Amino acid sequence: MLDQEARELLVKTYDEIRDANKVAAIYGVSSWTVYFYVKEAREGKSLEVRTSGRGRKPKLTEQDKKAIEDCILEKPDITIHEINEKLNLPVTDEQVRRIVNKMGFRRKKKSMHAVERERPRRAGETKRVEDSDKDT
Numbered sequence: 259m260l261d262q263e264a265r266e267l268l269v270k271t272y273d274e275i276r277d278a279n280k281v282a283a284i285y286g287v288s289s290w291t292v293y294f295y296v297k298e299a300r301e302g303k304s305l306e307v308r309t310s311g312r313g314r315k316p317k318l319t320e321q322d323k324k325a326i327e328d329c330i331l332e333k334p335d336i337t338i339h340e341i342n343e344k345l346n347l348p349v350t351d352e353q354v355r356r357i358v359n360k361m362g363f364r365r366k367k368k369s370m371h372a373v374e375r376e377r378p379r380r381a382g383e384t385k386r387v388e389d390s391d392k393d394t
Contacts, residue, residue, distance in 0.1 A: 260285065260287065264285065266305055269296055273296075278292040317348050322347060325345050326357060330361075330363055342354050
């Protein structure tokens with residue numbers, strides 16, 4: 259990748275030589291690159307390195323992130339899956355979890371109690387107690 263000064267020199271060299279292949283060999287770029295920078299210069303566009311607009315765009319907007327934060331503040335024991343369902347976000351639960359962690363919130367494990375599982379807390383011990391009652 260050439261910096262701005264090298265790009266300007268490349269265009270100036272092309273204007274003097276008028277041979278894209280030679281200029282490309284001098285600067286170690288392809289002839290297409292030479293033609294591209296010459297065209298950009300002739301159209302009056304900047305030859306600066308473009309750093310904006312690179313990479314994948316985030317799926318979640320700042321509004322989505324604010325909504326996630328509001329959900330957590332409103333109901334601190336909400337699960338990641340519940341957040342994703344409530345807000346109907348276009349991402350997976352794992353991505354929501356990462357964002358929640360970046361916000362500084364810690365994960366709270368939400369487990370069901372024995373009554374919610376519809377079984378005794380210690381099924382084996384309950385059976386033993388019942389067996390000992392039969393013996394007496």
